[in-house]
Amino acid sequence: MTHRRFDWPDLLFGGFLIAVAAITFAATWKLASGTAANMGPGYMPRAIALALLGFGLFFAGRGLVRGHAGIPRVLARPILGVGASVAAFALLIETAGLAAASLAAILIAAFASRESRFFEVILFGLFITAAAVLLFVKALALPVSIWPW
């Protein structure tokens, strides 16, 4: 990282907590607080969010003051590959069945690594798909359709 003026890990984590607290306040503002003796549904979430807000401000403040810590390098390929793989599985599982979803998940996940080899991945994907179908549907009786039809 070039910007080492702040303690980036602290600053980002603090910002994250503040955002979570803000979302919580926004999502629960309609819920009743009640009293301590008879708490409403909004009491606990808001109490916890308040604590998170405190932590968030503390870390963010410390991150602004302390400085000189970068974030380890972020590579786009692993997170995009794994993310797309899970997303493909989620999109395919109910419509196209387990076999297609599994194969797609394996093939797309392989993109996450630079070391993957084309033919090896296809063979391996077919093998694992078959294994997954046998293990989860036949042996463990997971109620899911194997094929799209």
Place this chain on the structure above:
Amino acid sequence: MELFDNLLLGLSTALQFNNLVYCLIGVVIGTAIGVLPGIGPIPTVALLLPFTFGLEPASALIMLAGIFYGAQYGGSTTAILVNVPGETSSVVTCLDGHEMAKQGRAGPALAIAAISSFFAGTVATVVIAVLSLPLAALALKFTAVEYFSLLVLGLFAAVILAHGSVAKSLAMVFLGLLIGTVGIDVNSGVSRMTFGIPALADGLDFVPVAMGMFGLAEIIANLERPETRQVVSQKLRDLVPSWTDLKAAFPAMLRGTAIGSALGVLPGGGAALPPFTAYALEKKLARDPSRFGKGAIEGVAAPEAANNAGAQTSFIPLLTLGIPANALMALMIGALMMQGIQPGPQVMTEQPALVWGVIASMWTGNLMLLIINLPLVGLWVSMLKIPYRLLFPAIVLFCCIGTYGISNSVFNVWLMLGCAVVGYFFIKVGVEPAPLLLGLVLGPQLEENFRRAMQLSDGDPSVFFTHPISAVLLAIVAALLLAMLSPAVLRKRKEALAE
């Protein structure tokens, strides 16, 4: 003797044929994931949770427990042969174990590691059996007030004793507590923070959260590092250690077991703390400390004994009080709840066969581990030849299927994906995700007990200080927090965790 009756009851459960089979499945899977770096026991247990639904509660817990302590065995195999700790608990074993392997003594190192683990596991089983009764009896006197204070103590102690920044870990506990409140409020029937998503009405499932943050986020981070693995290629002969080895290792084994048993009970002390402490102690006690790091057999025996004893005694707070000592025990709580058993002190009296069966199964499991690890060590080592580029897509897929399988819900798969991204963010900013999982699992109980206590006291928070047991528990929390603020302790802790 009540103790013997209980152990006999436990053995009769653990020795049932199907429970033996589930125990074997558990320890084999555990050893496998222990050997393979890049996948730990937490995502594995989370992955298998949905499939334990149809099992009897005892079988389910026996299998899941087997995965946990099996992973400790497997982790030490790779630590010795490859210098890659399969699990955090076996980091210390690398120091002397791998050095022994380089000197051509891989056989004795593996054997001593396995024997120490077995010995510690056996002793820890007895420790659990002895300690469980009085603790459970004490816990039965607890009301909502004491239970709330106990949960607070459990959460705080877990955070303070675990590694990483205390303030950040505390923030993570609160984050976990917050997402634990998502769903329909049991008291008023109003939905909270569900954002209109019906799948959230029952609350956030912790399995997708655990798999996303521990399984997938780890994979993404692993992929950014170049893969380096060098197996010490030598014939594994002379697995039987010599008398001098055994004589040198035995006292270290005893001390390691004692340390592990004691530290394992403490919240947060589950995996990393016992082996580090045991290693440090051996180094201090040794006549010639310079041998350590150069293949001292005590440096293998003590931490191996400690991590196995610790792994097992960390079940004590879970079984007797219903509070988890670490993230993995939190998953065990989840397994109990999926079986319709409310974790807590009453489990001990209401489900004696379950509790004692699980305890006794640890002994049968350790025996199995000794057999599947020593003669079959070559098989496990050959598993290391599976390259990570093939391993990780399979893990990603199994996480997807497992998450989907909990309740055939696509929403859970998306939730896992979201948690993976957040978990990756946590890794990048250097925050441990384990406290979040503890908060998430304990959150509902904490809120329920807090509410009940406040109702009883008419909204007066001083009730937590006027009940004696509760006051003591909270005093310990305060003492721990104050101790953390003192610079001397802070430095000591840093040293202990960095060593």
